[in-house]
Amino acid sequence: MRAKRIALTTALLGAFAVCTLAASVASAGVDHDRPGSILIFPKVVSSATRDTTIRISNTGNMTNQVRCFYLDGDTCGTIDFDLSLTKQQPTQWDVSNGRTVNLLDSFGSSGAGLDPGLIPAQGDFEGSVVCVEVVDDVPVAQNKLKGEAIIRDVTGGDDRNTSAYNAVAITSGTGSGTSDNELVLDGDEYAQCDTVHRVDFIPDDSPGLDPVLGETSSVVTNVTVLPCDLDFSRRAPTSVVLNATLWNEFEVQTSGPDTSFSCWASFSIDPASLNPATTFATVEYSASSPVVMVVESFHSDTGLGVSGSAARNVHTGGAASTSSITLSATP
Amino acid sequence: MRTQILRTAAIAGLALGVGFATGAPASAQSVTTDEAAGYVVFPRIVSDANDIFSTGTEIDTVIQLTNTAADPITVHCFYINATGTCSTGTNTAGSPAAECLTVEECVGEGATCDPQWSAADFTIVLSPQQPTGWVVDEGLSVPAPGDGAIPPVNTDYFVGELRCVQVNDDADATPVNSNDLQGEATIYEVSGSTVDVRSYSATGVQAVLEDGSTQNNKVMCLGGRDDAGGDCVEDDLGDGDDREYAACPAKLVVGHFFEGAFVGNNNSAATALTLSPCTADVATVEPTGLVVQFLVFNEFEQRMSGATEIDCVETVGLSELGLVFSANVQGTLAGQTHLRPVDSTGAGRGMIGLVEEALGGAGLSVSHPNGIGEGGVDVVEYVFPLTP
Structure with a gap:
């Protein structure tokens, strides 16, 4: 029936x-x-x-x-x-x-x-x-x-x-x-997820810090990543390595640090490798397997002791590959 | 046997549906907020860095624009100024441009507050992979090895949009068939005790032919082909995709809270839509007027409808569109609204938009509407230089 x-x-x-x-x-x-x-x-x-x-x-x-x-x-x-x-x-x-x-x-x-x-x-x-x-x-x-x-x-x-x-x-x-x-x-069956993602961000050690809030400010940009390979049936986490390539406003390209995680990750962009740090920068993440991302920035006025946040979706770099989502069995 | 028939029926039904759905030609290029494009639009730019109307809040916008290519690119941009201006030439702030939010800021009998609809352009060069950014109130001298100067917006209070086109060079500024631009805007509202920030990705309109060639003219055909005479016409996709740019969506679908809805412990919700027609005549700065029909659904599956008009880029609060968007009328927190733009002939046109939501006591945020379908042929036309 x-x-x-x-x-x-x-x-x-x-x-x-x-x-x-x-x-x-x-x-x-x-x-x-x-x-x-x-x-x-x-x-x-x-x-x-x-x-x-x-x-x-x-x-x-x-x-x-x-x-x-x-x-x-x-x-x-x-x-x-x-x-x-x-x-x-x-x-x-x-x-x-x-x-x-x-x-x-x-x-x-x-x-x-x-x-x-x-x-x-x-x-x-x-x-x-x-x-x-x-x-x-x-x-x-x-x-x-x-x-x-x-x-x-x-x-x-x-x-x-x-x-x-x-x-x-x-x-x-x-x-x-x-x-x-x-x-x-x-x-x-379904569209492919991307492996390359690009994030424009304001480095938290940039000169002048937040371009609007000025000297008593900080900016932290948080990236959240979820693999497109998901196994809800066997609860098997997917391990992913993200290779980071950064560019500053002077077109100087640097690499890393890379990020490894399993299942899900949420981390702040590390601008340490930018040389030199500039007010604006771009990081490109190449993932070892397809992922989806969202970025959220936290802008703090350290003088006032308050902050505001903004999230946005991430640009993709046009490189996609196959993954799968396995749903758990139903009765 | 019976099971076999049922299975066959299921497969046939699915195959029929999927086959039909995927049979139509579809361009790989699109109007997108998550891929680089040859033409990017920031539909909401706001600046009031000096709080000229003494509201207690300073507002500014940071633009980030990045060349995603391994080669240098030239970018030609336009600020479209939609700031209201007092018809009497005088406002309560005494600012030179006599800006106004409403007629209340205007001085003089019979004053009206009308949008400026003016444009200002600039051209920059971005080196390979170069990111850049600027506060719109301040402008920027693009760091080497890039080149060019970005002027600050030209009024103390500014509301409008920014449109940027990837072009061949800074002497001619004709569009090229490439998709290398990505951009974001972050809007700040800073008061004496709070910092409220919201951010969105620019809407990118991708060039269909991605060979880097220079187009025929400064008439950009969105969803259509250039007939070589300077007109944009419909393209027969059956013999290949000869369109210059992807088509804007025919319909926008917006998820939102109803006005005054209490979300969690965060007080009442208020939503503003920024709508921008894809057709734009930057040469004459003649605003593109559209009628926007809307269908509103609440969580009871109940439907209501209405219509409004927009001229050029416009930001409108849902509460301004009538009680149909009131939580007290709809009775539920969440709504879904379909927006369909039509021109004076009733023909469908393309439109892009943004959704800004305020939750009292919690802050502001931005999301994008979803686009459905293709809105026909839209034309973006400009001259270079805009101001000799």
Whole structure:
């Protein structure tokens, strides 16, 4: 019975794609500018000072089922949950609190709206969220998901460490899709992830420090990286080496330091090798396997003792290769 | 047997859908915020470094622009000044350009506050892989081995955009078919006790032909080909992609909170959209007017719609677009809005944008709308030098 339902649903969905995907067809890609079938929020934080609101929208005119995973950056452990978004439905939740299913949520409250499903609260958390379009637990790419993460300052003080970025959206590939829990990001099933990323930044030992805040200031640029090789089934962390090449404003190229990590990493750009340091610089990261990145800069007025933050997505360098995301089995 | 039929039906359905969806020709080049491009747009530049209206907040923008190529490149840029100006020539700050945020800053009977729609240009050379950056209120002399001077914005209070084109040289400044520019903007709002910073990547419009050749003229065809007579026309993609640049999206999809929604413990939300038509006549600085139709969805899947007009680049708060964006009306925190620009004939046009969100007591942030579809042929035209 279940197989019948899955088959019929899949057939209908495939036929439906004639009407829906044709209107939004674009070259396959991993970017932040178009809806996709896999959404990745590389940096998700819930702590005493910051919380993350995840916002996901179904841009399609059919109900979209979504399977999401929290990936803990410390343990590489995962927790998954399911969402069901009606046509064009946006939804949101705070990572600290999750979202309950409550038909009696009051008008205007955080739970108001059609409940997308039970979303677990995370408490203290640092890691990523990955969401995949499915139909009856079978991955089916429709390219209808978009999302944003808003990392909010919750201290209530004078700091303004609130940042937002677009979810990394991975579109369907050029082939016929997948029918199992291994999503191959090879350009055929899904688009390939990039291995080269470029970040323009303000070195924290640059002359004059922050160009706007002046002498009593500092700038720290934080890079968060998640491998595109993800195994939620066996909880197997992927090891990655990032080779850094830096350029200062005098076109002087230097290398390193390189960064090695497993599973997930969030680190500050080390400008020590810049020679000399200039107010603006660029670093290019070449990864040993495909990754996604987001960057967040913290600008502090050390005289006032306050800071503000800004996040943005990272430019890619045009080099992509194959990886895979293995979903955990469903009952 | 029955299972086999079902499986066949499933595969056929999927194949039909995917096959149709992937059958249309698609250019590898696009309008993008995460890849280098030959034409980059910073749709939101703000500067009020001296707080001329005594709001208690100093505002400035830092631009970062990087050559990602292994060869030097020449870049020609335009500031488009959309700052309001008092029609009477006098504002309450007494500043020479008589800038205004609203008519309230204007002095004199019958005064109006109208956008300037003026442009200022500059040309720089960036050496291989050279990053550079500047505070828009201050400008920059590009460090060697790069070359050129970037002027400060030309009014004490400035709001507008920056558009930069990769060109052949600084004597002719005709666009080239290359995609080597990447850029970011960081907007600062500094008060006596807080530092609020938000950042976004420039929107890049990629040249389709990436051979480094020089184009025919200073008429840039976005989503169309140059007919060699200086006009941009639709291209028949069936015989190859002869477009000069990728097409701007036909529709923008914006995720946002409704106005006044309480997000976490962070007080009320307010969102501002910056919308910029892809068509731009920098030669005459004639603003491109568009009607923007919008469809708004809340978390109940309820839909409302409306329309507004924009002239050239414009920043508009969702609350200014009506109660349809009020959390008190919609009843949910999150919304999704589809924006579709059309011209005076009703034809679809291309548009890019930014989403700035303020969470009271927590700060400001920026995200990008998602683009869907292709908006037809847009034209960017300029002369060189802009001011002899």
